[in-house]
Amino acid sequence: MSQSNQATQELRRAQALLPWFVNGSLSAVDEQWLKEWLEYHPEETEIHTELVWLKQTANQVKSSVELPDADHGLDLLLSKIHQEKSIAAEVKRLANRSAQSPRSLWSKFIDLMSSPIMSMGLVALLLVQTGVIKTLLNSKNSPNSIEQSQDLTPLSGSNQPVNGTVLQLTFVPSSTEAQMSKILNNAHAEIVSGPGALGIYVVQVPSSDADRAVKAFEQEKQVIESVRQP
């Protein structure tokens, strides 16, 4: 390598390392090399003045954000967590109660049935219940009867079972919600969950269209960063 080539390469290396020299994150080896290079090349005035400018700019970038009081956000976070904890505790309490209640009801029922008066009462109740059921069955066949339960649908949300092919998608940072929706709609894909901590969306596509959907997603490089089948 000629001397001028080496000098040019060293200058480029120095220029590339300069921002990290200013922020103090260079490795010890690189830092030492750059210190020595700067010392031995006072004639490279542009790089020396750039160093001064970078230091100044770094200081200004640091002071250009006004930080809010952390207490307000922390209070919000803790109240969110407490709310979740109390909901979880309530759900657990109800689950425990429903798990225990059949046993206690059953034992109460056994106690009650041990009395002869209650046994006779139960027989009478069964007879009344049979009559009511028979009446209901007859009314179901009449023209004005209420529609059968299988015609009822949820008021909101999808009523389709999750039975397609599941894919993991990562969108490029610059993608917009409109772009994402368009691509997902074209592939008949639905978001099942996400984005997670790493920005991964889990989507579901009809199994019959899975290959076509994967190809379509892979072609949308402007919007979709990666497509994976878990």
Place this chain on the structure above:
Amino acid sequence: MDTPNGNANIKHVGGDEQHCMWLRQIAIGDEAALSQLYRALSGCVFAFVMRHLENTHDADSVVVDTMHEVWKKAESFTGQSKVKTWVLGIARHKMLDVLRQRGARRWDDIEDYSDVLIDNTPSPFEQLAERQQLEWVAFCMEKLPQEQRESLHLLFYEGMSMVEIGIIQHCPDNTVKTRIFHAKKKIKDCLARWLKEVDSD
């Protein structure tokens, strides 16, 4: 390596032992440790997302959402990066979601201001360093494309290495280097134009 609380996944990376210790405590449901980590990192998360969201309300929400995710996912921290890098990575995705919901173009390129900012004759760094002002730097940074602005913020505000910036931005070191190179050039040109404009007034 087993940690004192039996969580083998969380180990420290040089320089953030304290954060790792809090994270271990958070993983077992310690709210006091969460408060400590919040106080330590909420400022840097806020500063990072504020660069892009430019709205304190949205930035505050992203900080709370990010730390909420930290609370729920503390156990999944693998120790492959510093805790701060991991937290900023989570914040970045939360922030990108907010930007997506807004649906609008998220930045104006410096070139769009060529009619406002008189010309692009470069001024020497020396002159810039002496005369540039805080608000000009903030203005010029706002005009950078998102990835370049992000790189520059992580470089100067967080003092992060090339590798750490690459982890947060999910890109190789060379891409970080290129982004910094372009960001630096655009900021310099933008500041030089400001200086010209001031001089002509």
